[in-house]
Amino acid sequence: MDDKGSMYNKDNMDNDGCRDALQQNSKFLTTLLEVSNLVTSTMELRPLLEAILDKLRTIIEYRDAKIFIAKGDRVSVIAHRSKLKPDQERTYSLPLEKELLRNPVVIDDLLSDDELTVTFRENMRDYMDTIFRDARCWMSLPMVYKDTVIGIMTLDHTEPGYYKDYHVELGAAFANQAAIEYENAKLYDEVKKRLQENEQRRRVAEGLKDIMRALNSNRSLEDILGFIIRQAVRLLHADAAALFRLDSGTGLMYLVASHGLPHMESLVNDMGFRAPILQKAFDGRRPVVRTDPSEINGPYYDNPFMDAHLKWLRDNCCKMTAVPLICRDEVYGGITLYFKCDGDGLDRDVSNEDLTLAMSFADQAALAIDNTRLKKQAEETAVMAERNRLARDLHDAVTQTLFSASLIAEVVPRIWERNRDEGMKRLDELKQLTRGALAEMRTLLFELRPATLAEAPIEELLRQLCEAATGRARIPVKLDIKAAAKLPGDVKIVFYRVAQEALNNIAKHSGAKNAVVGLNINHDPNLGIIVASLRVTDDGKGFEPQNIDSGRFGLSIMKERAESAGARFSVSSKPGCGTKVELEWVGSA
Numbered sequence: 373m374d375d376k377g378s379m380y381n382k383d384n385m386d387n388d389g390c391r392d393a394l395q396q397n398s399k400f401l402t403t404l405l406e407v408s409n410l411v412t413s414t415m416e417l418r419p420l421l422e423a424i425l426d427k428l429r430t431i432i433e434y435r436d437a438k439i440f441i442a443k444g445d446r447v448s449v450i451a452h453r454s455k456l457k458p459d460q461e462r463t464y465s466l467p468l469e470k471e472l473l474r475n476p477v478v479i480d481d482l483l484s485d486d487e488l489t490v491t492f493r494e495n496m497r498d499y500m501d502t503i504f505r506d507a508r509c510w511m512s513l514p515m516v517y518k519d520t521v522i523g524i525m526t527l528d529h530t531e532p533g534y535y536k537d538y539h540v541e542l543g544a545a546f547a548n549q550a551a552i553e554y555e556n557a558k559l560y561d562e563v564k565k566r567l568q569e570n571e572q573r574r575r576v577a578e579g580l581k582d583i584m585r586a587l588n589s590n591r592s593l594e595d596i597l598g599f600i601i602r603q604a605v606r607l608l609h610a611d612a613a614a615l616f617r618l619d620s621g622t623g624l625m626y627l628v629a630s631h632g633l634p635h636m637e638s639l640v641n642d643m644g645f646r647a648p649i650l651q652k653a654f655d656g657r658r659p660v661v662r663t664d665p666s667e668i669n670g671p672y673y674d675n676p677f678m679d680a681h682l683k684w685l686r687d688n689c690c691k692m693t694a695v696p697l698i699c700r701d702e703v704y705g706g707i708t709l710y711f712k713c714d715g716d717g718l719d720r721d722v723s724n725e726d727l728t729l730a731m732s733f734a735d736q737a738a739l740a741i742d743n744t745r746l747k748k749q750a751e752e753t754a755v756m757a758e759r760n761r762l763a764r765d766l767h768d769a770v771t772q773t774l775f776s777a778s779l780i781a782e783v784v785p786r787i788w789e790r791n792r793d794e795g796m797k798r799l800d801e802l803k804q805l806t807r808g809a810l811a812e813m814r815t816l817l818f819e820l821r822p823a824t825l826a827e828a829p830i831e832e833l834l835r836q837l838c839e840a841a842t843g844r845a846r847i848p849v850k851l852d853i854k855a856a857a858k859l860p861g862d863v864k865i866v867f868y869r870v871a872q873e874a875l876n877n878i879a880k881h882s883g884a885k886n887a888v889v890g891l892n893i894n895h896d897p898n899l900g901i902i903v904a905s906l907r908v909t910d911d912g913k914g915f916e917p918q919n920i921d922s923g924r925f926g927l928s929i930m931k932e933r934a935e936s937a938g939a940r941f942s943v944s945s946k947p948g949c950g951t952k953v954e955l956e957w958v959g960s961a
Contacts (some may be wrong), residue, residue: 421451515551777805808843845879857895874908882912
């Protein structure tokens with residue numbers, strides 16, 4: 373009975389042990405499955421590894437657990453779970469032996485005097501003094517991925533000899549699973565980083581494209597430079613930026629544009645100050661990065677107003693980058709970028725790629741400044757050229773006409789005394805000259821005031837041209853106008869310019885005695901169209917159109933003007949038979 377009872381109890385104990393082993397194994401497999409499923413919830417490296425350590429606690433009890441990742445011949449903590457208070461948690465870089473990385477190690481009692489424990493304590497004294505104050509048993513498990521040890525997982529417990537062989541087996545499987553998840557997460561981080569880099573490059577390309585559009589627009593220089601500064605802040609993830617102009621004579625900086633610096637909004641443009649970091653960038657003609665906030669110990673600026681900027685820098689700026697702004701191999705000024713510390717007191721890293729991008733913004737700003745200078749020079753050149761043209765026209769036309777009129781006016785009294793009929797002819801000639809000079813002056817005024825030219829009727833414009841040509845070339849020009857409708861503004865200007873060029877050619881080259889300018893404008897209400905034609909004819913020496921010198925552009929210019937308005941242009945001429953210039957246009961009413 374007792375034997376049977378003892379046997380029964382033994383069988384029950386064996387069955388209970390099997391059930392416990394099965395339950396433990398089932399729990400272990402379930403936990404590994406849960407670890408694998410963690411990937412679907414997060415691929416962020418540190419949270420993922422910390423979650424793995426949390427799952428490990430459900431099958432292996434520990435007081436403190438860490439995951440170390442190998443970096444060369446050393447390992448560094450990348451994840452940590454502990455029952456210690458937060459102020460006791462630290463991160464270490466440990467000079468562990470290679471054997472410790474490649475094989476599981478269990479130290480039953482950290483206070484024992486065996487050789488392994490003594491060697492362990494000597495090699496990791498700092499680790500022992502802080503983390504193992506209450507720990508007695510310690511276990512290290514290699515993290516293996518594709519036959520390569522990438523790190524170790526360590527566990528410790530307050531009870532000596534707590535970790536057994538089956539803990540090592542369970543922990544080793546868990547450590548290898550953690551290695552797989554670590555590599556997957558690292559691969560995810562690399563893919564994510566590349567996607568972020570591609571997205572950043574796309575944003576930079578679009579930002580630079582927007583800047584190029586601004587450069588090719590009619591926006592003011594101040595507006596364009598402000599836009600460039602805002603783009604620099606956005607694409608370089610800076611907190612603020614400013615663009616300064618350098619006075620090479622005094623060495624003072626003057627604010628041109630800023631973003632994210634409210635204390636500078638009321639800065640008067642004529643307030644100059646000094647900035648050593650910018651001067652350093654100018655001297656080396658390269659970007660300068662200042663990483664130590666303690667360098668801002670002033671006074672940096674001669675202007676008392678900049679005290680507010682100094683305070684802002686000391687309170688907010690952890691890192692400042694200065695890039696020179698070079699225009700035509702001369703230092704125009706510079707751009708400063710400001711990066712604030714984050715909530716943990718960490719500053720943003722400025723990479724070489726960031727510095728290259730910052731220099732590209734400086735190049736764009738330099739291009740905007742150069743474009744503005746070139747536009748100003750072009751405008752000044754155009755004004756000078758127009759003044760020279762007007763002076764030449766006044767000399768060639770009005771001045772000579774008035775000179776001739778003054779000569780006739782001087783001799784008219786004497787001619788009048790001798791021969792009144794001849795005197796009347798001279799008076800009539802004097803009248804023609806003065807009317808021609810007046811018409812020439814009005815034509816020049818039309819050129820000076822394009823709005824007046826657009827507003828004046830085509831009949832009045834042609835009349836001024838004919839009178840001016842008569843006075844200038846002493847060729848009678850008859851004007852014949854039959855206008856039943858008005859021409860559109862752009863078409864009217866084309867008709868005016870073609871007639872002007874044709875009359876200029878008559879005066880300079882034709883040797884004609886007479887000329888006629890005819891204009892017909894008809895309106896067909898049934899078809900809803902306007903038909904306009906211009907004819908300028910003379911009885912001069914004529915020419916062969918196919919033999920025109922390529923260096924004379926009058927005919928080609930008239931043809932181009934006609935084509936711009938959708939009109940048909942033609943010239944007919946023969947030597948000794950005069951010339952006829954025709955322009956025809958058909959358009960909607």
